[in-house]
Amino acid sequence: MQSLRFDEGYKEFMINDDPNRVIRFNPADYGIIERFNKARKDIIAEMEKIQKDFDLKPDGSPDVPEDELEEAAGIIEKVRKLICDKIDYIFGNPVSEVVFGTQSPLSSVKGVPLFERFIQAAQPFIEAEVKAEQEASKKRIEKYTKQVK
Numbered sequence: 001m002q003s004l005r006f007d008e009g010y011k012e013f014m015i016n017d018d019p020n021r022v023i024r025f026n027p028a029d030y031g032i033i034e035r036f037n038k039a040r041k042d043i044i045a046e047m048e049k050i051q052k053d054f055d056l057k058p059d060g061s062p063d064v065p066e067d068e069l070e071e072a073a074g075i076i077e078k079v080r081k082l083i084c085d086k087i088d089y090i091f092g093n094p095v096s097e098v099v100f101g102t103q104s105p106l107s108s109v110k111g112v113p114l115f116e117r118f119i120q121a122a123q124p125f126i127e128a129e130v131k132a133e134q135e136a137s138k139k140r141i142e143k144y145t146k147q148v149k
Helices: 030-053 066-093 095-101 112-148
Strands: 009-017 018-025
Touching: 018 095, 030 066, 030 095, 066 095, 066 112, 095 112
Parallel strands: none
Antiparallel strands: 009 018
8 A cells, every 4th residue: 555645744742851751743733722722611611610619639639528529539530531631632642641641630730730731831832833834834825926916
């Protein structure tokens, strides 16, 4: 079978300089910003639901009395899965397992959930890559529009 080969724009990124934790995605994919905004809204909505019922400990576990622990843990598990699914959706690849490892994405690091820290680290890079791609595309289009004028 023959193969069509072309550059899809995918790049590989190490997580926190760990060569065993590598994710792959196209940071200049225009759709990533749209997926990011949609996923962010979904995650925020779920987090607001949790915060109405109980607080989270720094490790991402529910801060509830012992007799409510099982129900709260089920809610946390549902939200953890939602966050991982949304992170995978944003990047178009199953990256959440590599990014978070065995930690819950709800775990807090200096008061900020782990998933927020990851998004905050990735977002500026993605925005810069999309902007650079737009500039390159603009130059290519101008080359042809000048010929028409």
